[in-house]
Amino acid sequence: MKNLIFDQEKLEEFRKKNKLQPFRIKQIYQEIFKNSNIDFGNCTSLSKELRESLDKNFEILSIKIKEIIEGYESTKFLFETKNSKTFESVLMYHWHTKNNGDKKINRITLCVSSQVGCAVACIFCVTGKLGFLANLLWEEIIGQLLFANNYIKNKFGKKDDGTYHKVRNIVFMGMGEPLLNYNNVKKSIEIMLGQGYGFSLSKRHITISTSGIIPGIQKMIDDNIESMLAISLHAPNQELREKLVPIGKKYKLNELIYILDNYYKKTKNRIFYEYIMIKDMNDLSKNAIELSKLLKHQNCHINLIPYNENPAMPNLQETETSSIYKFKEILENNGLTVTVRTNMGREEKSACGQLGWENIAKG
Ligand code: SF4
Known part of the structure; x- marks a missing residue:
């Protein structure tokens, strides 16, 4: 071997x-x-x-590529582990339009998976419907980045400065809950940040996204993990959060906010919140007012994410664009900084909450 x-x-x-x-x-x-x-x-x-x-x-690679689904905004990779478990990662392309109208690749983000399937079972997420199947090893996590950088090198070649185009940002927003695979995620981040033995990425360009695993956030504080933190919040109160993110029953919203306040005190890292916009469920004006009250004491940034179609949840609908902007306005009027996320990769079924689509669609 x-x-x-x-x-x-x-x-x-x-x-x-x-x-x-x-x-x-x-x-x-x-x-x-x-x-x-x-x-x-x-x-x-x-x-x-x-x-x-x-x-x-x-x-070099401990994972095998099974399929590549290419699109203009994103490319989805389907990988297989040595014990035949399949998982996905997604490259997202941020294009820059030049004065003459030509497009030029500006920066590239890789959305990596940390697990195969996921135990958290958020109601809007295909991966959650698969259930938990396996933790990915650290080498399987960095294997995604190795493969992606090689793919980018072949697709985009060199930059004007003579170096190869590469992944600039990593987000742990693929399959799985990264803080339930803490040790492998930690080791993979060390290699992403490493100079010489590593990818020399900036800590500002690596984001762990969690559904709110409080013991994992505590470990990040204790171990001084050098990355950014995003919280999949999706609801402004305990009752609604339990419906959308069932693990919220175990890790209560008030305790989550408390530990995030501690996280900020220790790291001074701004906290990012992800808030998926689902029609008539969590997108009402009263939800925006409640969310403002919950977060306005924090140095944070809120990403509003239009809900992406999901074969496992045919009853959920995307919030209308005008309502998303109304929600945003309420938050901003309360002093919060907010971005409406553009929906990259819907065609390739690689947008937020869609990873594992093929497995679910097959039945
Ligand atoms: S959104 Fe993330 S944490 Fe929730 S089920 Fe999907 S993969 Fe798991």
């Missing part, structure tokens, strides 16, 4: 056995993290002999 190239001890053993200079290790990781290679055969700064020997002994 091949070792993972990220097993630094095994790579060091290999280096000594093959009488390689220590700088070769740095070169190998540079080929992977900086040059976005996922195949030793393409690591051309290494000798042919070394490439072949690495290929015999090590693997």
Whole structure:
């Protein structure tokens, strides 16, 4: 069986056995993290002999790609783990329009999965309908980023400064509840942030999105996890939250707000709230007033997300655009900062709450 190239001890053993200079290790990781290679055969700064020997002994990716669904706004990847569990991640493209009207890729975000399926069972989410199937290992989480960077390199090539286009932002908003797979998520973030042995991403560009797992948020505070935090709130009071996000029964809204206040005191990181807009359910003016009261003491930012169609919940409907903007206005009049999220990736069924669509649609 091949070792993972990220097993630094095994790579060091290999280096000594093959009488390689220590700088070769740095070169190998540079080929992977900086040059976005996922195949030793393409690591051309290494000798042919070394490439072949690495290929015999090590693997870069521990996941397999099964399907790629390409779109203009996003690309969805369907991966498979070694024990045949499938999961998805999504690349989202932010385009810039030049003066002559041409479009140029500006920045790229990867929405990664941390689990296969999810136990939290939010009513508006396809993944939740699958139930919990497995935790992804840290190497399966960073495998998504390795594959995505290689895909981007082939699709977009180099930037004006001669470096390759890459993922700039990571959001843990794919399948699963990241704080219920804490250790693997933590280790994957260390590698995302790492220089040399890592992707050199900025901590401002990595966001953990949680449905409000209080012990996990406490661990983030204790371990000083260097990433941003987004809360899938979706309701301004306990009763409604329990309906939309059933784990809210266990982790009460007042306790959640209390720990988030502590999180802010410790980290000084602004907190992001996700609020999905579902017609006649949580999108009324009185909900906006209540939400304002709940959050106006915090340094936070609220993202309003139009509900995306979901085959498992045919009765839920998207809020009309005019009502979303009315809701936004109420929040803003109460001093909150708010963005209405554009719905990227609906056609590819890769928008918020839609991951796992094919599994559900198949029945
Ligand atoms: S929204 Fe997130 S936490 Fe809720 S069921 Fe879906 S994947 Fe799980």
